[in-house]
Amino acid sequence: MDESGTDTETVNGAEDQAHATDEVERGEEREGQESDEQHEYETEEISYREALRRALHEELARDERVFLIGEEIGIFEGSYKVTAGLLDDFGTKRIREAPISEEGFVGLATGAAMTGLRPVVEIMTINFILMAMDQVVNHTAKLQYMFSGQVGCPMVIRTPNGAGSQLTAQHSQNLEGWFAHVPGLKVVTPATPADAKGLLKAAIRDDDPVLVVESLPSYNLKGEVSQDPDYLTPMGQAKVTREGDDITLIAHSMAAQRSLQVAAQLEEDEISAEVIDLRSLRPLDMETVARSLAKTNRALCVDEGWATYGVSAELCARVQDACFDDLDAPIGRVGMAEVPMPYAKNLENATLPHAKKIRAAALAVLGEETDPEEWRAG
Amino acid sequence: MARRKQAKGSEDGRGESGGSEAEPEDRDEPSDGQRQEPGGAAGGHIAPDHFEDAGSPVGPESQISPSADRLRELYETMVLIRLFEEETERQYKKARIGGYCHLSSGQEAVAVGGLEPLGQDDILVSAYRCHHLALARGISPESVMAELFGRADGCAGGRGGSMHLADPTRGYLGGWGIVAGHVPLATGAAFTFAQTDQPHAVLCELGEGAVNEGAWHEALNLAGLLQLPVVYLVENNIYGMGTSVHMASAEPEVWKRVGAFAMHAERIDGQDLEAVMEASDRLLRRAREERLPALLECITYRYRGHSVADAGTAYRTEEEIEEWKGNDPISRFGQILRDRGIVESDEELDEVRERMDARVQEAVEFAENADPPELDSLARHVYGDEHAGEQFARMTPGSPFGERELVLEKELGDG
Numbered sequence: 001m002d003e004s005g006t007d008t009e010t011v012n013g014a015e016d017q018a019h020a021t022d023e024v025e026r027g028e029e030r031e032g033q034e035s036d037e038q039h040e041y042e043t044e045e046i047s048y049r050e051a052l053r054r055a056l057h058e059e060l061a062r063d064e065r066v067f068l069i070g071e072e073i074g075i076f077e078g079s080y081k082v083t084a085g086l087l088d089d090f091g092t093k094r095i096r097e098a099p100i101s102e103e104g105f106v107g108l109a110t111g112a113a114m115t116g117l118r119p120v121v122e123i124m125t126i127n128f129i130l131m132a133m134d135q136v137v138n139h140t141a142k143l144q145y146m147f148s149g150q151v152g153c154p155m156v157i158r159t160p161n162g163a164g165s166q167l168t169a170q171h172s173q174n175l176e177g178w179f180a181h182v183p184g185l186k187v188v189t190p191a192t193p194a195d196a197k198g199l200l201k202a203a204i205r206d207d208d209p210v211l212v213v214e215s216l217p218s219y220n221l222k223g224e225v226s227q228d229p230d231y232l233t234p235m236g237q238a239k240v241t242r243e244g245d246d247i248t249l250i251a252h253s254m255a256a257q258r259s260l261q262v263a264a265q266l267e268e269d270e271i272s273a274e275v276i277d278l279r280s281l282r283p284l285d286m287e288t289v290a291r292s293l294a295k296t297n298r299a300l301c302v303d304e305g306w307a308t309y310g311v312s313a314e315l316c317a318r319v320q321d322a323c324f325d326d327l328d329a330p331i332g333r334v335g336m337a338e339v340p341m342p343y344a345k346n347l348e349n350a351t352l353p354h355a356k357k358i359r360a361a362a363l364a365v366l367g368e369e370t371d372p373e374e375w376r377a378g
Numbered sequence: 379m380a381r382r383k384q385a386k387g388s389e390d391g392r393g394e395s396g397g398s399e400a401e402p403e404d405r406d407e408p409s410d411g412q413r414q415e416p417g418g419a420a421g422g423h424i425a426p427d428h429f430e431d432a433g434s435p436v437g438p439e440s441q442i443s444p445s446a447d448r449l450r451e452l453y454e455t456m457v458l459i460r461l462f463e464e465e466t467e468r469q470y471k472k473a474r475i476g477g478y479c480h481l482s483s484g485q486e487a488v489a490v491g492g493l494e495p496l497g498q499d500d501i502l503v504s505a506y507r508c509h510h511l512a513l514a515r516g517i518s519p520e521s522v523m524a525e526l527f528g529r530a531d532g533c534a535g536g537r538g539g540s541m542h543l544a545d546p547t548r549g550y551l552g553g554w555g556i557v558a559g560h561v562p563l564a565t566g567a568a569f570t571f572a573q574t575d576q577p578h579a580v581l582c583e584l585g586e587g588a589v590n591e592g593a594w595h596e597a598l599n600l601a602g603l604l605q606l607p608v609v610y611l612v613e614n615n616i617y618g619m620g621t622s623v624h625m626a627s628a629e630p631e632v633w634k635r636v637g638a639f640a641m642h643a644e645r646i647d648g649q650d651l652e653a654v655m656e657a658s659d660r661l662l663r664r665a666r667e668e669r670l671p672a673l674l675e676c677i678t679y680r681y682r683g684h685s686v687a688d689a690g691t692a693y694r695t696e697e698e699i700e701e702w703k704g705n706d707p708i709s710r711f712g713q714i715l716r717d718r719g720i721v722e723s724d725e726e727l728d729e730v731r732e733r734m735d736a737r738v739q740e741a742v743e744f745a746e747n748a749d750p751p752e753l754d755s756l757a758r759h760v761y762g763d764e765h766a767g768e769q770f771a772r773m774t775p776g777s778p779f780g781e782r783e784l785v786l787e788k789e790l791g792d793g
């Protein structure tokens with residue numbers, strides 16, 4: 001797994017991307033030729049970033065009501081290059097560069113969605129969605145209900161969360177729980193390239209407002225992704241990404257990747273950990289979680305963000321409700337330290353819910369004490 | 379028609395620089411892609427004389443007339459900033475500096491000229507591109523470099539980094555990372571001066587990209603309505619990331635946009651140190667004496683990319699960058715000093731460069747040898763009282779894995 005991406009990796013990644021563009025085009029030709037046949041689509045190893053880019057490309061090509069709007073998504077190709085090449089392929093009418101006016105263009109997209117278009121908004125990072133909070137929470141989320149379903153709002157907001165590159169307090173947040181709190185919004189959090197593509201496409205085809213929270217530290221992560229232009233990941237379905245018997249690590253977004261790492265380490269301690277990637281926070285799939293806990297009887301909620309009042313808080317409440325009789329130990333949870341993200345590398349490391357800390361938390365749920373001095377620094 | 383397609387910039391630090399050294403290549407325009415630039419195109423090339431001075435000067439006469447020695451010092455500070463930024467980029471590439479890193483090369487005259495009239499009790503608030511402002515405010519290069527290195531002795535204690543430099547003891551209430559988010563704060567500092575009858579003013583630096591945020595509009599309306607002593611210093615470096623002011627603003631003449639707030643505004647040549655100094659002095663005086671807000675738009679240019687990870691050539695031409703470098707604020711001011719005989723030879727200017735270079739090297743050495751913050755101080759300053767550690771421990775989830783107990787032990791009583 002490639003979490004952060006060094007310079008060299010990134011440069012290589014960019015080259016891969018250039019090839020990938022060609023392949024999309026070739027893929028489309030092939031699709032045209034073989035459209036009448038039953039086609040078994042192959043998978044291909046691509047990055048999380050490229051998976052998102054292809055999802056956008058395919059949906060823009062499929063439905064002309066779809067348009068993108070956001071800062072730096074055209075000439076600059078997106079701050080994180082997710083929209084690379086789209087301006088060239090779809091032109092300025094479909095790829096709308098926005099000024100730094102988040103509240104304005106999120107509201108604009110909402111109005112456009114109410115009147116027949118299918119906007120896909122890019123908010124450069126989740127930190128800047130706060131400027132548009134009133135639109136998202138008070139307008140986008142509520143309009144269908146307030147008007148008893150007479151008006152719909154088929155729109156998507158894509159935005160990355162995440163921390164770990166010393167971007168400090170105002171740029172290192174995981175706020176998806178805030179949105180999952182709100183009835184009327186759907187919130188999905190892909191952790192893998194396959195789900196990045198599948199969930200983004202599903203979100204664009206969905207008739208409700210969906211917040212797609214991407215994982216910034218995962219943009220270079222590679223994985224197998226289906227080339228099927230109709231490959232969708234259904235919203236509201238968690239996935240068991242590793243099977244185990246002793247403890248269930250419940251996570252979403254980047255934490256789902258970290259949990260897999262930790263599960264592999266725990267195996268060395270002869271502990272068999274199951275990992276659930278929630279993939280979708282609202283709707284939330286408690287069935288998969290309950291099924292797992294019936295087997296493992298112990299749970300650790302792993303969250304990239306602050307645990308307090310967060311996604312893990314909701315999970316704990318639901319797990320004790322749904323699985324009370326199955327639990328052999330209090331549910332554990334681990335998240336980012338309860339501080340705004342500091343800059344200095346040593347402090348940042350200690351703040352992140354890093355693998356060593358997750359492991360210690362898992363051991364604690366299993367009744368094993370560890371010495372914090374051994375893992376605290378990260 | 380072919381558009382220059384090139385090097386990819388990126389906002390996320392070194393992680394995603396996305397082939398920023400990629401070769402330019404031409405791509406055809408998409409068939410339906412009439413590249414309409416809102417507000418009237420600038421034709422893809424914005425020359426240094428594109429924006430003329432505008433807005434007739436108001437306010438009491440500027441009284442600023444630095445001595446020859448002081449003018450030499452101002453020159454030195456500009457050179458210091460330029461060399462500091464060049465070294466910062468090198469250190470960033472050596473991974474000694476992390477996060478986002480926005481350099482100010484090309485914008486020195488706005489910082490040094492704009493801040494020169496700022497009194498000790500006046501307050502400065504700025505956006506995240508702030509190394510030049512911190513240095514111009516008199517924060518030592520050691521203290522700034524140590525912050526960039528994430529050291530406890532940095533001007534923000536190692537918690538802030540490049541975007542969040544600060545030194546309240548020098549009236550610098552920080553660099554801020556959310557575009558326009560700091561504009562209401564700066565306005566609030568001016569409110570305090572008005573409310574408590576203090577004869578001081580606030581200088582609020584921002585980029586031209588910030589004027590399309592609601593926060594800017596709301597704050598400026600408040601300043602106009604309440605007649606607050608604040609000068610909004612817009613560093614119009616033509617671009618916000620890869621978006622030119624013409625592409626971002628229906629009315630690209632930023633200075634005109636304060637018309638809605640009954641506020642005075644002027645636009646000047648930001649590469650002319652003395653022009654910036656004169657206008658800033660006049661408007662700050664007017665703010666202090668007449669309690670009136672104003673906006674000062676300085677036309678300037680950033681030589682480097684938006685951040686270190688952006689090559690800065692995707693959205694503008696090499697020719698444009700070169701043309702602006704030919705209008706360099708440091709060279710221009712150096713020439714003025716030569717013409718006036720304040721500096722007698724080019725060797726003297728070279729000697730300044732050498733001295734400032736040594737200053738920067740001292741700063742690097744200091745930062746290298748300084749200590750990072752103590753791990754045990756992690757929870758400190760989340761709250762202002764001495765119980766920050768306790769608050770942290772209380773709010774850390776009670777799963778029995780030791781962190782909270784550890785913090786309680788270490789932090790309690792320690793503040």
Ligand SMILES: Cc1ncc(C[n+]2csc(CCOP(=O)(O)OP(=O)(O)O)c2C)c(N)n1
Pocket residue numbers: 071100102124128131507555556557584585586587588613615617618619684
């Ligand atoms: C609310 C918000 N939206 C987007 C960003 C991302 N961003 C950082 S800097 C920047 C461009 C700002 O341009 P400008 O105000 O002209 O300042 P400059 O970088 O040119 O100094 C953007 C869009 C942000 N930091 N905050």
Ligand SMILES: [Mg+2]
Pocket residue numbers: 585586587613614615616617618619
């Ligand atoms: Mg700018």
